[in-house]
Amino acid sequence: MQYKRILLKLSGEALMGDRPYGIDPKRLAEYAKEIKEVVEKGIEVAIVIGGGNIFRGVAGASNGMDRVQGDHMGMLATVINGLALQSALEDEDVHTRLQTALEIKEVAEPYIKRKAIRHLEKGRVVIFGAGTGNPYFTTDTAAVLRAIEINADAILKGTRVDGVYNSDPEKNADAIKFATISFKDVISKGLKVMDMTAFTLSQENKLPIIIFDMNKKGNLIKLVSGEKIGTIIDN
Ligand code: GTP
Numbered sequence: 211m212q213y214k215r216i217l218l219k220l221s222g223e224a225l226m227g228d229r230p231y232g233i234d235p236k237r238l239a240e241y242a243k244e245i246k247e248v249v250e251k252g253i254e255v256a257i258v259i260g261g262g263n264i265f266r267g268v269a270g271a272s273n274g275m276d277r278v279q280g281d282h283m284g285m286l287a288t289v290i291n292g293l294a295l296q297s298a299l300e301d302e303d304v305h306t307r308l309q310t311a312l313e314i315k316e317v318a319e320p321y322i323k324r325k326a327i328r329h330l331e332k333g334r335v336v337i338f339g340a341g342t343g344n345p346y347f348t349t350d351t352a353a354v355l356r357a358i359e360i361n362a363d364a365i366l367k368g369t370r371v372d373g374v375y376n377s378d379p380e381k382n383a384d385a386i387k388f389a390t391i392s393f394k395d396v397i398s399k400g401l402k403v404m405d406m407t408a409f410t411l412s413q414e415n416k417l418p419i420i421i422f423d424m425n426k427k428g429n430l431i432k433l434v435s436g437e438k439i440g441t442i443i444d445n
Contacts, residue, residue: 212436215254215330217357218245219350219367222260222291224424231263233294241424242298245335247431249304254330256360257337258353259295261287267345281345285312288349292339293317305334311343311352323359330360350408358415365417366433367404368424373441374401390442403443412443419443 220241227234249255264287270280292308299306307329308318318339319325329336341352350367357365374396375385393413396403403409403421412419422429422440433439 213363213434215362217362217365218257219353220259222262226263238298242302244430246302246304248434253434255335259291260349278345285340289339292337307334308337311340327360348405350404354408354411357417366420372423373421388441416445
């Protein structure tokens, strides 16, 4: 196996499947199956999930809502998604723990780094909810932060695009995908991978980022097995 401990970042919007909002149980079940395969290989898996399928703080702010208020709503949305993912994983008999950056003790454990690491060592999937617990930060930043804290080997960002391209592949048919690219080149070429807070945090802490298509069946297990899937961003 290529990695011993990974941080998987899933977008909230991907959970919608073909729906206009919310959670598609079919998509959730597919994700749970993909994650189970990886856990069964003995890889330690931590997960950060977004909340965009339910609420986005930035979108709220652009409609006149207070940004902090909006971000708090977004953080709670990630907890909802975390609970849904936990339930789907448990349906697959995967042991999980949900830890949240905001204390909602009746619902989930509070985030405690050492406890999270112990869970991972025991083969449990740890889902981190409520982002970083602070407004103005994205769930990508939360993913990088948690990955660094738990000493993950890499952050695997599942998207609907299968890697980093030299131009937008959804708009330009001639776009070329990078198999690997350095942090420096992503910045100098003006490519969009994550927001800059998340990206530079990853760069400064030498945490490789892998961008891949999570909706293609089997991609996750192939990736952790060492197959060249998606784009690796490294120093
Ligand atoms: P070990 O210490 O390795 O046995 O881990 P554990 O998670 O099984 O032990 P613990 O006794 O801490 O937790 C038992 C169950 O309670 C698990 O399902 C936890 O997720 C849950 N749990 C622990 N702390 C909290 C909390 O603060 N809030 C909520 N809602 N659940 C909690």
